[in-house]
Amino acid sequence: MQQTVDVIIVGGGVIGCSIAYHLSARGIRVRVLERNRIASEASGAAAGMLAAQAEFIESAPLFEFARHSRAMFPALAADLKERSGIEIGLVQQGLLRIATCEQDVIRYHAQAAIQQQWGEATQWLSAVEAKEMEKALGSDVYGALYLEQDHQVMAPSLTQSYAKAASDLGADICEHTEVYELIREGGKVVGVRTQDGTHYCHHVIIASSIWSQFLLRSIGYDLPLYPVKGECIAVKTNTPLIRKTIYTDDCYIVPKANGELLIGATVTPHTYNRQVTVGGILALMDVAERLIPSIRGAEWSRTWSGLRPKTPHGMPYIGRHPQLDGLMIAAGHYRNGILLSPLTGIVIADLIEEKEPVADLSAFQIPSMRWTKEHQMTGVRS
CATH class of the missing domain: 3.30.9.10 (D-Amino Acid Oxidase, subunit A, domain 2)
Structure with missing residues (x-):
């Protein structure tokens, strides 16, 4: 069986479904291949925090990417509700980063100063002020950073809404369809093999979370995850x-x-x-x-x-593979896949359309690796 589409996305988590949604909205024919069910892995287990400020203090590239992505959620929630009918459970109450010792107090004051330089709303609260804001807090609280823009969503609902909206826009969402091999012709990936046949395409995007590395090994590439x-x-x-x-x-x-x-x-x-x-x-x-x-x-x-x-350096891999045409990777988002999903979907869609991405991807480059002898690029279909 040979089935051809523009783009095949391997992985039906929040990253894969966001990419499918953004590509489908641009009129690109997409097929998502998920070995279990949509949101059945990390995306279904996530707490759904949009903790751009709480999570990313010292990594400037990731902080910039995260806060850009976080800013998209209010409009995204409304758009996905209109397109899919699914509420993503956006709660806009902010976050308290609690200090539980004197060292935390010193550290959080310094972090507040850094974030204020970036133009972020960051407020230090004394222990009394924190307990006034949330009366259930206990006596171990030494104070808190109030991060009023760090909101949260229902992670499974967000993933399902991406998938439903993409499907309504024409994407094929194929659950219980495991990809066990990438098809390579010389220096280009041209499709995938599954239990139900061969799927050809112009681009393959690997977005299958921790399982990405196992599929990539089918062509001799070892992705550090x-x-x-x-x-x-x-x-x-x-x-x-x-x-x-x-x-x-x-x-x-x-x-x-x-x-x-x-x-x-x-x-x-x-x-x-x-x-x-x-x-x-x-x-x-x-x-x-x-x-x-x-x-x-x-x-x-x-x-x-x-x-x-x-990933070993804590940065996700987002972009084109440096050695194989037709192959892109969006993986390694660690515990921030929910937060980073809107912008990841947009920048991958930009790359597919050969546009300049709306965000700088230089910090998220996919590493080049040495190929095993049996998988050296020879021009023969693997």
Whole structure:
């Protein structure tokens, strides 16, 4: 079976679906191939924080990319609701980055000064002021940075809305379709093979999170990525405990539009084991209870884990492959795929249309690698 489209996107997470949406909106014929279901991996497990300021303090290129992407969400939420009918659960209450010791106070004052130089709204709150803003906070709070633009969404809903809007615009969304091989003719990737046949195209975009590296090895290319497991908890309360996201280095608590409080996330690198552990949950609950003592009385809802794709330098890979024509990669967004999804989709669409991207991608370059002998580029279809 031979099926030809303009662009094949491997991966039905938030990055792949954002790319599909933005390409489809430009009239480009797209096919998304997802081995499970849309949002079944990291995008379905994410807390959905748009924490451009809380996350990115020291990395100027990523901070600039992140805040540019964050600014798109209010308009994006309205557009996706109109096109797909799905609410993405945008909550615009901001975030409190909590100081839990004197060292945090010093560090956060310095970070506030840096962000104010960038023109970002950043306010330091004393412990008293922080507790006035969120009365459920406990006595361990030394103060907080109030980041009023760091909002949040429902991550699975965002991913599903991208996919539905793309489909309505003409994209093929193919679930339960695993890509097991890239087709290469000389120095160009021209399609993929799946269990249901061969799909040819002009461009292949690899956006399958941590699984991207395994598919790329089918052509002898080893993309530096590794998994970081994150375990999470959701609880419910009869009345809302907090309105804003509570964020520390060890724990975040996110009040969702559906009434849940999401508590996360543990950090376990270099494992594909998805088990939720007693130790991980106890560690999260210990920090969460110190931040918000009344959370002890919340109703237990659910637990889960996700595998986040991280690169050695902490920057995602976004752009064209340096050695193979027709191949693009958008992977390694670690725990910020939700936040970075709008701008990632737009810049990949710009590259497909051979336009100058709206954002600088120089910090996100895909590394060149040595090819194994059996996969050297010979002009013979692999």
